[in-house]
Each structure stands twice: as structure tokens, then as C-alpha cells.
Amino acid sequence: MRLNRQRDDGVIAAIEAVGSISELSRRLGISAQSISDWKRVPSVRVLQIEQIADVPRHVLRPDLYPLPPVRKSSRKAAKGFNAQRQLQLVAE
Secondary structure, eight states: OOOOTTSOHHHHHHHHHHSSHHHHHHHHTSOHHHHHTOSSOOGGGHHHHHHHHOOOHHHHOTTTSOOOOOOHHHHHHHHHHHHHHHHHHHHO
């Protein structure tokens, strides 16, 4: 399937996830022409496409749904857990 490179990655991911523009349009209940005109996923369609295509919202529209940053305390806890687990393995 050849997709227009003027579309952003979110539109391409949604189309590829369901197989075609016509399948995405069928699932959304809109015309294939509407989807063909998209340069990026419209904000009002993000959550709907996330459900029907199983593409995360941060992939569809990273400008609206950026990935949350990893908290430093989570990293420290993970490092502490790994160190503790290594000590247990040495003790065994």
C-alpha cells in the first residue's frame, strides 16, 4: 500500500493498523475521501481511532498527547530494586 508522504505518521499508523483508508472510513462512519484529505488526525477523532485501530493517542497526535516523562523517583526505585535483587542472588 502506498501512502501519501504528506500525511503525518499518526495518519499513516491509523491506516496501516486497519489495513486501508476504506476500512478506516468504514469503522469511523465517514467517507474515505475525508480521510484522504487528512494531513494529520483531527483532534476530535484521536480517541475514537485509538479504540478502533489500537494505535496509542501519543502516536496519533503527539502534539496533543505527549508521552509523560519518567519520574526520577521511579528510576531510583528501579535501581534500588535491581541492586537489592543482585544481593539476594549472591546470597543464595
